[in-house]
Every structure is written in C-alpha cells, then in structure tokens.
Amino acid sequence: MKLAPVGVAALIFSTVSQLGLEMLTVLFKYVGVVLLALVLHVLLTYSLILKFGAKTHVLSFYKSITEIIVTAFSTSSSNATLPTAIRVTNQTLKKRSDLVNFVLTIGATANQNGTALYEGATVLFLAQFYNIELTMLQQVAVVLLSVVAGIGTAGVPGGSLPFLVFVLFSIGVPVEGVGIIMGVDRLLDMSRTVVNVVGDVALAAWVVESEK
Numbered sequence: 399m400k401l402a403p404v405g406v407a408a409l410i411f412s413t414v415s416q417l418g419l420e421m422l423t424v425l426f427k428y429v430g431v432v433l434l435a436l437v438l439h440v441l442l443t444y445s446l447i448l449k450f451g452a453k454t455h456v457l458s459f460y461k462s463i464t465e466i467i468v469t470a471f472s473t474s475s476s477n478a479t480l481p482t483a484i485r486v487t488n489q490t491l492k493k494r495s496d497l498v499n500f501v502l503t504i505g506a507t508a509n510q511n512g513t514a515l516y517e518g519a520t521v522l523f524l525a526q527f528y529n530i531e532l533t534m535l536q537q538v539a540v541v542l543l544s545v546v547a548g549i550g551t552a553g554v555p556g557g558s559l560p561f562l563v564f565v566l567f568s569i570g571v572p573v574e575g576v577g578i579i580m581g582v583d584r585l586l587d588m589s590r591t592v593v594n595v596v597g598d599v600a601l602a603a604w605v606v607e608s609e610k
C-alpha cells in the first residue's frame with residue numbers, strides 16, 4: 399500500500415513515454431471526466447438513496463464509513479474490502495447483521511455501479527479517439543453492455559478489463575485501445591472501487607430501513 403502512489407506514477411510515466419506528451423493532455427481530460435462522473439454519482443444518486451431510502455443523515459453516513467472508503471481505495475478490490483465493509487457497517491451503523499451481510503456479500507460481486515459508469519465513459523472515449531461515430535443504437539448498446547459488465551465484473555483489481563475488451567469488440571472499436579488507458583487505469587480502478595463499495599453499503603442501509 400505504501401508503494402502504491404509510486405507505482406501509479408510509474409505506470410503513468412510508461413504510458414507518457416510511449417505515447418508522447420500530447421496524449422497526456424487527452425488522458426488527463428478522460429480521467430477528469432470519469433472522476434467527475436463518479437463523484438456526481440456518489441453525491442447525487444447515493445445521497446438521494448441515503449436520504450430518502452435509508453432515511454439517514456447523508457454526511458454523517460459518509461463520515462462513519464471512512465474506513466471502508468480508504469480500504470476500497472487502497473486495495474482496488476471490492477472483495478478484499480468486504481470484511482471491512484461488513485464489520486464497519488455492522489458496528490458503526492448498528493444495522494441488522496443478517497441483512498447487511500447478505501446485501502454486502504452479493505453487492506461485492508454483482509453491484510458495480512462505478513465500474514459500469516467507467517466502462518461506458520471509456521468506450522465512448524476510445525470511440526472518439528479512433529474517430530468512430532457511434533449511432534444512437536450503438537450508444538444504447540454501450541449503456542446496456544456496461545451495466546451487464548458491471549454485474550459480471552469480479553471485485554478484484556482490473557476485474558473490469560476483460561469486459562471492457564468485450565464491449566469494445568461488440569461495437570467495433572479497436573480493442574487495442576485498452577493499451578492507451580492502461581497507464582491511468584490504476585487510479586481510476588481505485589476510484590471506481592470506492593464507488594462500487596459505497597454503493598453496496600448505501601443499498602444495505604436502504605434494505606435495512608425498508609425491512610423495519
């Protein structure tokens with residue numbers, strides 16, 4: 399974990415050295431768009447679920463799960479974060495453990511909102527990069543395939559990359575485009591894993607509330 403920041407910088411450096419500085423600007427914009435989308439998803443979608451579904455104070459909820467957020471960010475793995483997520487959600491939020499354990503365990507593999515969002519944005523980015531105009535129908539297909547990919551993705555670092563290749567291939571975008579985003583993927587992986595895990599915890603809180 400201590401080496402992670404250096405490792406991420408090294409990965410980005412290798413991409414820049416191969417593709418040039420201009421490419422870095424394009425990649426920065428891509429990373430910015432994905433991060434902004436992830437933040438908006440947490441601030442809007444999850445906050446609404448927490449406020450109106452789980453009927454909890456949104457800010458204190460986020461504060462109480464800081465340990466989960468840090469673990470997800472540093473491990474890039476929903477599965478590795480599962481024990482921490484179960485412990486913190488049960489202890490700190492004092493929710494019903496049978497429901498919490500059930501929802502979080504399924505969520506760790508089948509509820510990957512951040513991943514679905516990232517895949518959609520990445521496919522659109524690569525299509526634009528290769529100057530491929532996607533029809534409305536293809537864009538709808540990207541959304542649907544990304545959601546399915548989010549459900550099927552394993553909760554491990556880089557778990558979504560095989561699905562990303564599959565989605566790119568299905569809509570006719572060159573799959574070697576994955577190599578372009580590889581250098582910055584670790585940072586995005588850390589971020590989307592946080593969104594994936596926070597989504598599981600928010601939904602667990604909602605289910606517990608609805609079962610009262």
Ligand code: ASP
Nearest residue numbers: 475476553554556557558
């Ligand atoms: N690392 C992500 C997770 O564990 C999966 C992925 O998007 O690659 O949730």
